Amino acid sequence: MAFAITQTCCNDATCVSVCPVNCIRPTPEEQAFGSTEMLHIDPETCIDCGACADACPVDAVFPVDSLPAGQQEYAAMNAAYFERTEAEGEAEAQDTGDGSGPNFHPWGEPVFDRVLPSDFGPLRVAIVGTGPAGMYAAQDLLLHTRAEVTLIDRLPTAGGLIRYGVAPDHPATKKIGDTFARFLTHPRVRLHLGLDVGRDITPEELAAHHDAVVYAVGAAADRRLGIPGEDRVGSLSATDFVAWYNGHPDVAPDAVDLSTERVVVVGNGNVALDVARLLVSDPETLTGTEIARYALAELRRSKVREVVLLGRRGPDDAAYTRPELLALKHLPEVDLVVDDHDPRVGAVVDGSRPNGKAAVLRDVAREAVDWSVPPDASGRRRIVLRFLSTPLELCGDADLRAVRATGGDGELLIPAGLALRAIGYRGVPQTGLPYDEATGTVPHERGRVTGTAGAYVVGWIKRGPSGGIGANRVCAAETVGTLLADAVAGALPAPTAGTKRFHRLARRRSHR
Incomplete structure (x- = not known):
């Protein structure tokens, strides 16, 4: 039996320093450190001592045979890291080491x-x-x-x-x-x-x-979209939304109104996934957490049935990490759907390498979404992943009514009463x-x-x-x-x- 690192990995590398057989990668001395989504345990080398689990500051390490059904994929994710060919490893190092990757920083020689x-x-x-x-x-x-x-x-x-x-x-x-x-x-x-x-x-x-x-x-601060209507009522930054549900003193308790059935989140990074997950999860699962009381009350009153994640990138180049995407697949009473508006989306998912981000979506339902149809008020809540799409305008009068976007099916209007931009901090x-x-x-x-x-x-x-x-x-x-x-x-x-x-x-x- 081996151990595996799961979703909450913080890349702190405390586990690396306590491992007696050096089976956790990448280490801080390796070029890939800081550019991978999480750390990984080699199942062939792990001696099941549990030192990494004891040292982990975020409880992300568990024995493989004790992983619940929703986390079994993390065992395969750990093993797959060590099954890559040498050429793939070199290619990844080049992809994340030239300054173009989102997590690149040119660390100097430690002194x-x-x-x-x-x-x-x-x-x-x-x-x-x-x-x-x-x-x-x-x-x-x-x-x-x-x-x-x-x-x-x-x-x-x-x-x-x-x-x-x-x-x-x-x-x-x-x-x-x-x-x-x-x-x-x-x-x-x-x-x-x-x-x-x-x-x-x-x-x-x-x-x-x-x-x-x-x-x-x-x-x-947050990055802005730079499109018309961005300052309408109903348009917020994900930064403010996250601060709102965490009780940040800079954000008013009444800053968020969840009386709309559909929310559009512009972006497909981990913050966008966090926001989407919170909007469709059962509020009672948040009881006893550190969520602000007023935020929990608003989530209980929420009419949100559908969250659309609108991303410019494709499914293999999205900014989110595989562990966070994997978590969306196992939300109770929530459906995850890929909007099949562009044939390139399905082609990328089907052709993705086994440890690619898009591969996580192979068993996710695909649907050509009809945005003129309101979300099902009596059915299950759902998250719709719409890739290769660009927001053009936040439409409405004084309040937000719809998001105008473009994609493989041309320009379209996505009716929504709340739009959250999650395109990065600044x-x-x-x-x-x-x-x-x-x-x-x-x-x-x-x-x-x-x-x-x-x-x-x-x-x-x-x-x-x-x-x-x-x-x-x-x-x-x-x-x-x-x-x-x-x-x-x-x-x-x-x-x-x-x-x-x-x-x-x-x-x-x-x-x-």
Whole structure:
């Protein structure tokens, strides 16, 4: 019997470090790390010791023979990774290593392990943001140096996207927050919530009290479609929708109205799948989760019967991962349908390689959907995957009435009362830091902010909105390594004020 990694894999790679037979791939030292959808266990090499399952921070590892019917495909998915030919492996590395892949980042040679605490004096480091990127940076500093760390977050609760971005029906993913939470009460940590750098306190004040400042502020905005009608009532970003059901204080409880029978979600990444899944799932399955109470009440009142995922890409090039797509196939009382409007869709699905994304859809029903027919109010709810389609306009008067799109069947109107754009996140300018408008990131060299001594970046504001939770671990190691190398070289500006003075200032300014 072997173990298998399942849907909630965060690519943290903690499991890799504890495996006694090195049977988990890819490892952080391999080029493919960070570009694969999940980690994989080789069933031929696994010795069934269970170390990986014990170490996994998101409970994603299980014995193969205990997987329920809806997760049996994950065992095959793990095995298939090791059955690829050498040529296929090289092709994949090329596809994801030239900068065109969604999860690419040119990691440099690690330098963190070359620096010893004795090489420099005690450091005071401020980290702005308490999401995974910021907490991995804090973890490296606290475990490997004598640094004093000030954690700052503009929100009233720590956690970043772990708290406000993970779907409530994925409680296992949220468990990684427990790993980070132990550092919030570390004796060398001071935590300030409700403190907005740039509004409540200036970057100059922050820098004056610390040797270095690490910005882990993520990508707070969403990408826009740039089509007519995008600002109509009934048109929202998936970013706001996710924040709404997670109780984010920036989104009003009444921001979402689910009185429509059909919802169009533009995009086919994992966030789009999360949104679709939440809209059609039985609300009672969310009882006891961290979903906002007002969101659960609205979902119980919901009239939504059908969610259309409208994607420009084809089924083998979609942005979602196979594990998340696989989960849609096993939603209770929910049908998954592929809109068969373009013969290329079926051809790609039928011809997809066994471990391709499109192969997951081979046993999914295909239908030439008649959009003039309203969703069946008395039947099962359903999710319709419509590939190779481009939204042209969000139509209506004051409110949204339909989405005009084009595809293999020409232009058409899809009646809908709610449209959610889920085409990606985007970083926003940070006060006092340079900003690259084209990429939505802060210009840097291995995490060191360009032209700003003592300032560093980590996470999505550093590399763009790519990679899951685990990608931040490698990203943080690179940034912390650069910071410590600067400390050894004496390149950090000396603070001009003490720690206690900053904490008094922060308490006065905080909106907690």
